[in-house]
Amino acid sequence: MENVKILICDDSILARKQLKDAIKKCGYDNFLEASNGQEAIDTYKEHKPELVFVDIVMPIKDGVEAIHEIREFDPTAHVIVVSSVGTQTQLKNAIMEGARDFIQKPFSISAINDIIRARFEGR
């Protein structure tokens, strides 16, 4: 398996753990983590991860702002929104900012698997 970097951005340590556990089952385990939107932007700029998962509701800067700034820095950034129930409006904004796809919490392993395969298959 290639050693691709995956950035997980969520203010909940529980949500980050659940997402990492699911991605590990798909064979990837090189993670970067951020617990708010600003950290996500800074970490992205420093490490340029191949795939980014961003929660919408976060302190300091929310997911929509983070996606905007990450895509401004790198228009090819591959960002997936991890939305919670009840955040439809922000989800729409996140997609308009250039998020490639979204998953809704709590997610199934197969949803994560689909995203990982769509991103890395055929590289």
Place this chain on the structure above:
Amino acid sequence: MHTQFFGNFLLNKGVITPEQLIDILKIQSTAHKKLGTLAIHAGYMSASEVEDVFITQTHYDKLFGELAVELGYLTEDQVTELLALQLPNYMLLGQILIDQNIINHTDLENLITEYQSVYEIYDLELIEEQKHMVDKLLADFYLPEDLPHAEYILSYLTLLFNDLVRFIGEDFSTLNIMALPEVPTNFCIYQEVEGSFSFISALDMERETAITFASRYIKEELNEFDEYVTASMEDFLNLHNGLYSVNMSNDHSMELHLQPPMEQEGDLLSTGCPSYLLPIIFSFGTVNFIFSVEKIEE
């Protein structure tokens, strides 16, 4: 759902003490079979299908049976059959009271007759009736008369009871709601929800209680109070408020925005607006639910 109200009814009548109620809830938590368990037992659903319904319940505020039919796992006839196998919860509670020699069969019969006549319960198997009854019980039982926009708060509390049953367990009962200017807290998670209806809601409990609450929510055994416990409480509150904002959007075309959950410990929760405290007694400890309305636009 009925134990929660029948328990409160018995407490208010002085038939049982809070200590006896907690003991009964502990027994009940192991005695009651859920619809999903019954469906697996009957061979109608696989464990993964039941899990799928549970996950779907975190996205839609619907009953287990309702979703199982929509997803094609059960027929309506099968749901009716399984519901008939489920002893109504308040009957189960009554059975435990008799087993514990707290009351006899005649007492139970009289109490149930009174409970049913007060709350107009006729057919517990009907889902619609159940929804109706929860609304009526909440309207008559818990809400202070001066509560502004009671219908929004009523639907919020109905969803809260459903979410507690779905994600934490059925072994709880409630005390009456109290209106307070500010609320002393143990370990408290709160979240602000903004929109034309703005409010702060909070979960508050002792650390020991929080460990069990979190373990049940994430279905994993947690042994100490750590950041996973905090994150689980936040996740529950966030999910519950999220479902509520979906309901408000669907039912009232009202868009609400959730702020990230915050925490505080051993301090007064003071929102500057009247707060309502609802103590919820679980078999493993008391969970205080706090609700504070900041603004309602007409």
